[in-house]
Amino acid sequence: MTAFWIEPDFDDHELVQLVSDRDSGLTALIALHSTHLGPGAGGTRFWHYAEPADAVRDVLRLSRGMSYKNAMAGLPMGGGKAVILADPAGQKTPQMLAAFGRAVNSLGGRYVTAEDVGITEADMVAIARETRFVSGLPVEGDAAGGDPGPFTAMGIYHGIKAAVRHKLGRDDMQGVHVALQGTGSVGGGVARLLARDGARLTLADIDAARAQALADELDGDAVPADAVMSTACDVFSPNALGAVLDEEGIARLDCAIVAGGANNQLARPEHGPLLAERGILYAPDYVINAGGIISVTLEYLCRTEGGPCDINEVRRRIALIPERLQQIWEESAASGLSPDQVADRMAQRLIGRG
Structure with missing residues (x-):
């Protein structure tokens, strides 16, 4: 090791x-x-x-x-x-x-x-059964908790709409073209929410049959997994595994916005500024995809400390994601730093390392 x-x-x-x-x-x-x-x-x-x-x-x-x-x-x-x-x-x-x-x-x-x-x-x-230091357990009714995937998807959906508003000046998603990489629990959830708002969808997954089935369900298009990053679109939304935004990946992009749920989308720190140089607006992954951890954290605090247990509190906090993204983008524009650099500096100060 x-x-x-x-x-x-x-x-x-x-x-x-x-x-x-x-x-x-x-x-x-x-x-x-x-x-x-x-x-x-x-x-x-x-x-x-x-x-x-x-x-x-x-x-x-x-x-x-x-x-x-x-x-x-x-x-x-x-x-x-x-x-x-x-x-x-x-x-x-x-x-x-x-x-x-x-x-x-x-x-x-x-x-x-x-x-x-x-x-x-x-x-x-x-x-x-072996430890109480666990969350994401099944819940009933309107309690916070359970599978975090749908809550992650909800936050990404809010974040994509915020990015479209900031970059494209659009207050609605009707006809906005979103290419989604990954159609599992999170990517599929994002796709369904966007389809409800009239977005045009291009879908891809390493499981081609799953992507095609979702495309059929949502009246979208399915493309091979290795083609989605070069799809001409308004928003590229990576929702699979990370490190897809390296030199080669960024060079293939034909979009105005990158906003998705995959963790560690930037292969290395220098790739955030490279996106900015191309004029592509980036939603830092750990800001836009926080919906799931908001849900499981409130579930855990409810169980262990008597914190708020209502799913409405989860939704309220997830709805704040666009506000955080907007703050990052505004500071990025004012400072000349890329959005990922701004977000990293904010986070480092919050954890006492700034």
Whole structure:
């Protein structure tokens, strides 16, 4: 396993822990970037990595992103993340989830976990049998919590509309062309919300059948996964995995706006300014995609501290995402810094590192 401290994405993380459980076959990483504002909160990703170093890089970047995301969303939580290293077949067992739950519990509340890619509500229930430091559990009625995907989609939808208003001067989405990369829980949710407003949709996914089915449902178009970034559109919305915005990816873009839910969309820090140089408005990912963590955080605080439990409070806080984006874009225009640079500086000040 790569030494954490020589990784370029190691950013004075408070903890990077390798978890290995021989009996269950579990290999996982848990990273805490900052607990300045509260316990490190962030989901667990179940993914097959070609190389262990890729998992290290992912957990470091994701946990730092959670510090920034929670701070910018005004949540009393720090930033943490976990990745469970799946085998090529993606085998996931109850024993593996139980071992992971015990690992989370051993941190004594410094890390609070929830769903991410490859993890379901049912998995969270299994993990919760071993630890109380978990959220994203099934809820009933109008209580906050449950699957964070729809709430992430809601925030992205609000953010795309804010970007269209800021960049294109449009107060409606009728006929606005949005090309969405990824049609899973989040991307599919965004697409359905945009379709309701009359947006024109182009959809792509590594699961071509899923993209085509959604296109048929929403009267949109489906294109191959490797073609969506070069689609001429108003908004490119990345909602799959990260690091798609590198030199090659940015050169392929034919859009006015990039606004989507994928974490760590910028492959490296220099790619944010490169987008700005091309005149493309960027919605920093950890600001626009905060809806899910808002939901699971309020669920957790409701259960543990008696905080607000009403889903309407979740929706109210998600509706503030456009205001934060607007502040970032205005400061970007005034300072000459790219939106990602502005957002990073704001977040770093909030976690005591600015």
